[in-house]
Amino acid sequence: MPGIIDDPAELIRDGMTIGIGGWGSRRKPMSLVRAIVRSGARDLTVVSFGGPDVGILCATGQAAEIVHGFVSLDSIAIDPHFAAARQEGRVRSVELDEAMLVAGLRAASRRLPFEVTRSGLGSDAVDRNPGIRTITSPYEDGETLVAMPAIPLDLALLHLDRADQAGTAVCLGPDLFFDDLFAGAAARTVVSVERVVATGELFEGATHTASALNPTLTDWVVEAPGGAGFTAHPPHHPRDEALQRRYAASAADAAAWREFAERFVAVDDDRYRDAVSRFHAEEAS
Amino acid sequence: MTSPATRAEVAATACGDLFRGSGRILAGPIGVIPSIGARLAKLTHSPQLLLSDGEATIFADVPPVGEPFERVQAPFPYRDLFELIARGGRHVVMGAAQIDRHGNQNLSAIGDRDRPIRQLLGARAAATNTLSHATSYWIARHSPRVFVEHVDVVTGVGPARARAAGADRLQDLRRIVTDLGVLGFDGPGGTVSLISRHPGVSVDDIVRATGFALHIAGDVPETRTPDESELILIRERIDPHRLRDREVPTS
Numbered sequence: 001m002p003g004i005i006d007d008p009a010e011l012i013r014d015g016m017t018i019g020i021g022g023w024g025s026r027r028k029p030m031s032l033v034r035a036i037v038r039s040g041a042r043d044l045t046v047v048s049f050g051g052p053d054v055g056i057l058c059a060t061g062q063a064a065e066i067v068h069g070f071v072s073l074d075s076i077a078i079d080p081h082f083a084a085a086r087q088e089g090r091v092r093s094v095e096l097d098e099a100m101l102v103a104g105l106r107a108a109s110r111r112l113p114f115e116v117t118r119s120g121l122g123s124d125a126v127d128r129n130p131g132i133r134t135i136t137s138p139y140e141d142g143e144t145l146v147a148m149p150a151i152p153l154d155l156a157l158l159h160l161d162r163a164d165q166a167g168t169a170v171c172l173g174p175d176l177f178f179d180d181l182f183a184g185a186a187a188r189t190v191v192s193v194e195r196v197v198a199t200g201e202l203f204e205g206a207t208h209t210a211s212a213l214n215p216t217l218t219d220w221v222v223e224a225p226g227g228a229g230f231t232a233h234p235p236h237h238p239r240d241e242a243l244q245r246r247y248a249a250s251a252a253d254a255a256a257w258r259e260f261a262e263r264f265v266a267v268d269d270d271r272y273r274d275a276v277s278r279f280h281a282e283e284a285s
Numbered sequence: 286m287t288s289p290a291t292r293a294e295v296a297a298t299a300c301g302d303l304f305r306g307s308g309r310i311l312a313g314p315i316g317v318i319p320s321i322g323a324r325l326a327k328l329t330h331s332p333q334l335l336l337s338d339g340e341a342t343i344f345a346d347v348p349p350v351g352e353p354f355e356r357v358q359a360p361f362p363y364r365d366l367f368e369l370i371a372r373g374g375r376h377v378v379m380g381a382a383q384i385d386r387h388g389n390q391n392l393s394a395i396g397d398r399d400r401p402i403r404q405l406l407g408a409r410a411a412a413t414n415t416l417s418h419a420t421s422y423w424i425a426r427h428s429p430r431v432f433v434e435h436v437d438v439v440t441g442v443g444p445a446r447a448r449a450a451g452a453d454r455l456q457d458l459r460r461i462v463t464d465l466g467v468l469g470f471d472g473p474g475g476t477v478s479l480i481s482r483h484p485g486v487s488v489d490d491i492v493r494a495t496g497f498a499l500h501i502a503g504d505v506p507e508t509r510t511p512d513e514s515e516l517i518l519i520r521e522r523i524d525p526h527r528l529r530d531r532e533v534p535t536s
Contacts, residue, residue, distance in 0.1 A: 023363065050407075070407030083404035086394070095393060097440075098410040099367055118371075122442035122450035123412035124398060134450075144451035174341035175362040209341070209360045 003220045008032055008190050011155060011220075012039035018046055019105070019151075019186055021158035021179035022231065025051040025073040025239055029159035030229025031192050032222070034272065036062065036157075037265050047105075047151055049098070049177065051231060052247060055081035056265060058091055059250075059257055066091050067151065069098035073244060074232075080251035097125045100132075102178055104151035109184025114147040121146055156186035159227045160213070161236070163191055164199040167215035173234040176211045183217040192224035194236060224269055226276075242283055243276065287517065290510045292464055293533035294519055295483045296423075297321040298511040299462045300378060301329070303421050309333040310419075311343070311369060313377035317524075317532045318462075319423045320350050322378070324523045325515060337361055350524050370410065373455060376419035378462075379411060383436040384422060386497040388443030388458060388470050388477055390415070391436035398438045411441035419457045425532050427463035429496035432477075444475025464533045465491050467508055472500025481508040 005011065012018070012035065022028040033053045036044070043064045048054050050071030057063035059081040071082040085091045096104070099119035107115035116135060120126045126134070126146055135147040158179045163169040169191045171179070183189040191213065203210060230240035230247065243264070250260035263275050290298070300322025304312055312323035312334050324347050327334040335358070337343045343361045344354035369375055382405050383391040392411055394401035414420045420441070424431055439446065447453040461468040461477065465486045472478040478500035482491055488505050511519065519529075 068407060070409050071404075072406060077406060078404055086404050087401055089400045093399070095398075095408045097408050097412040099370070099413040102364075102367060118416050118452060118455070119410070119413040121412070121416060121452035122439070122446040123408070124393070124439045125408050125412060126450075127439070128398060143454065174360060177363055209362075 005220050005222070007038070008035040008220065008222055009039040011188070011190065012036050012041040014041050015043045016041065016045070016154040017152070018044055019153040019156040019182040020046060020048040020053045021156065021177060021182050022051065022053070022228070023049045023175070023177040024070070025075070025244065026232045027159055027173065027177070027228050028053045028231040029157045029192055029227060030231060031224035031227035031269055031272070032157040032159065032190060033057070034265060034267065038268070047101075047153060049101070050079065050082065052079060052229070052244070055079035058082050058085035060261070060265070061090070063091055065094060067094040067096065067101070069096050069101050073248065075239065075241060076244065076248050080248050084251055094129065095125055096120065097123060100125060100146065100148050101151070102181065103148040105178060105181040105185045107148065107150035108152040109181050112150060114149050116145045117148050118145055120148075151185060153182065153186035154188070156182040156189040158182060158189065158191045159193070159224070159233070160191055161194050162197050162202055163193040163218070163221040164197060164202055165221070166199065167218040167221055168199070168202055169193060169213040169218055169221065170202050170206065171211050172206055174209045180213055180217065183213055188219045189217060190220045190222060191218050192222045192227040194225050194227065196221060196223045226273060227269075240276075243279060246279070287513060287520070290484075290516060291530070291533075291535050292483055292485070293318060293529035293535070294511055294516065295508055296462055296464055296533055297325065297519060297529060298515060299467050299508050300423060301325040302509070303378065303460055303462070304331050304334055304376060307331055307334060307376055307419070309335065311335045311337060311375040313375050315377070315379055316423050316425065317350055317528045318425065319378035321519060321523050321529055324350070325518055328518055328522070329515065347523070349522065349526065351526055351528050367410070367413075370413055370417050373418045376421065376459070377414045378421045378423050379414065379441065381422050381424060381431065381441065383431060383433050384424070384461065384477070385433055385436045385443070386476050387445045388475060389436045389439045389446060390422065390441030390443075391438045392440040393438040395437055401437075408440045415441040415458065416447060416452050416456055418455070419459055421459045422461040424461060424463040427465040427491065427494045429494065432495040432497060434497045444470055448475070465494060468499070476500055478502065479505050481506050483508045484510060
């Protein structure tokens, strides 16, 4: 049985390595990211195919290190909060080729010290990262390859569509991304979902692209409707471009960020939904 | 008679020619001009080419650029894309903030890597691409800011670095198409060379717009212009909204 927890913020501790699912500004567990913010935990290592999750944790000063292949808002190419933090030297950026990040998560998920890959050889992701070694194939080819070290996580945070009480979590959208690898690489996984349902309803009306995490991969399930925030979450909603623009604009100065954070970040889910409704009413008027 | 091809149309046709003879691989065009090229290739010389929306689906139809695909051919999430890249089943046409004389690409940052002046997209899978399957580049504004002596951060790997790392076995760098001409990687030691210049562009124009010494072997031919049927396909079927003119303005 997955655990029951009143507030996922209780799980977050200083110095944790936290993996965050989704991709860019798509299906990010923004409700759980707000839980990190409420927790006040600091000195975090964040592992992510980065989007606003990374930007927010840079802006709050909670992230010390970002392990990533990119940080993008998709329709806005560069997350300005992450860009500012990297340019001002406020975070350590561990930039990996995307396939290296996948290999590191897979190694951790399989409890191996590393996974062998060709990806990244000759690039600065390998040449300028002293923590990454190469290995020579022991077979006749003798090829040089990357021994991508495992990226074990203390906690994985994911947002999917449906889960049952036993912890099966379903992705109704077209792409699970690498959420299962984040779950496998993590000591504990929290999955927020649009709706907790009876087991028999998990795949109701699902298309051929539906995929799922089995209950061995999930430790806590939290019901959080709209939990992907302004990021894209098919089939439920497209990206909220207006709110994303407001988020990006909040990187302009400290006051703009404080205003955005008080309204949309350092709040629980109910207050967040109210704030978004009011925001769109203002935008329309 | 149709009016003569614009620079954007020549560049798009050159991007399409990158896929000639590829067979059933996935085209990975990034940007409007490469997307027009991939669609032109599929509608003419390379009907087996596979097109995707860049997200989680391969599609069977060829809609105009800027309009949605409709006929699903196969689900194709990111994990399948990464496996396909590893198998060599794609030809990507990537962008670059910088490319140097040795064919290294930078998508990551300008300035010092640990304290950059300007953060860019990030490493993405550029290294994976350049070591695994056919890779070309599309540069919409050929300038000394893009074509630099040394890139600030190496994301895509050029021939010399791949060789030095022992990772050149599957490398397949093809071409760099720009708004001025077509470049290759067949200078000494795999350095960047000039293959052709677009109509109305001189070799001097290209040399002036390149921040390093380009390898130029003998006479430089003109890039081929699209024929009448290709022009009609581009103008009426693939890009009726003229998105191409925004990427490469008519001079």
